Amino acid sequence: MNRTIERAAPFALGLISLGLWQGLVWALAVPPYVLPGPIDIVAAFIGDFNTLFAALLSTLAVTFSALLIATLLGVFLAVAMAASPLFRAAVQPWAVIIQVTPVVAIAPLIIIWVGQPFMALVVCAIIVSFFPILSNTAAGLAATPADLLDLFTLNGATRLQTLFWLRLPAALPNFLVGLRISGTLALVGAVVAEFVAGSGGFASGLAYRIIEASYRLEIPRMFAALLLLAVSGIVIYAALGLLERFLLRRRDGV
């Protein structure tokens, strides 16, 4: 099959589905508060663009703050765990416990404890997103080729030299995989936290707009907000994928 057709196929399927959707909404006269057609959604999107865009920026601010801190925290913990088996033994179970506890369950506590709404949301998003970075980086550090470690030992390398000139660069591909997973999880974490916080929280993110729209039965606006969220998730995932390819190509020169 032709590659161009193959590339176009998902878009074509999407367009056909949208057409069918709009056709059914018209044909069956479904009221917009039950299921709006794509045209209503686009109209709501354009009409509320300023509000929605501000909400998106607010959610993304939480997402990227959380991702940045999760990256620093994850890499730091992974390095510390690689350096000290005792530290690894002490920390690993707690990292897993935090990872498997649903953030919805602990978000109310965090919102009460942290107090400041923006930071509370960031903390929730960090809890959801730091684990893939931690576990992937730790796996990468542990998988440093034994021969290269021997080579460094033979040449009298210090622990810091081995860390910065061998273990960290060797773990880069694993770290980048973790970063890509964590990027989308940070968005999920930010949205979930906003939902839990509701009007008591920061009251400006996309999730809050979705709750607000659902209270007012403004279903087209809700869909428009959802659409923005989905697109943001895809863009974050794709951008981190591009970063991964770029960095690895630069690193290995091919």
Place this chain on the structure above:
Amino acid sequence: MLTIDSVSKRFGEGTLALDGITAGIAPGEFVALLGPSGCGKSTLLRLLAGLEQPTAGAIVWDEGHRPAAGGVGFVFQDATLLPWADAAENVYLPLKLRGHRRADVADRVHAALAQVGLADFAGARPKQLSGGMRMRVSIARALVSEPMLLLMDEPFAALDEFTRHRLQEDLRTLWRKTGKTIVFVTHSIYESAYLASRILVLSPRPGRIAADLRADIPEGPDRRETAAYTGLVHEITETLRAVMPA
């Protein structure tokens, strides 16, 4: 240069890898450690490098021959280059680890690359090089610190036969030119007979020295066709046949 004094090595409570190995290695020798898989020849090499400690016995260095950090060059079975560094950066690594600035040792790095015939490939990344070229970089990296002792652990085993022959010839030339002491682990009878000035044949599990043979093959481009070479191959084969379990 050094004496391996009744060295034994046991891993944990488990198998005995080496059992009472005793041999002396003189400066300038090219020693092949030959034996079947699992005879402990790589372990013996790691003991010489100081990467492992013997369970019993000792490696005794002659006066003034005990190597400092980096005094031993080690070539692994795989080239084990840093994939993110170019050939020159990889060769520079042992000097970098000992605190030399790149600019101060640029000549030494270049000379080491030239010694293995890769003067024109200083800027190439490992992925851009062939398997044979990567192994040459690895050898240059082991030579750049001008070690007294060069240890090689089946370095050519993963290469195709043409490349292997070329590298064997070049290594032999390099040894004759520099007079380095080399200990070379291999499981190829032909490789040991072609390369070495002395062959230590190890028996399998636990490793013991089954024979200590001198190679006395006249130099020349057709060393592989001489009667001395064929005779040596035959002698090694017979020795190994005698020590291998049926």
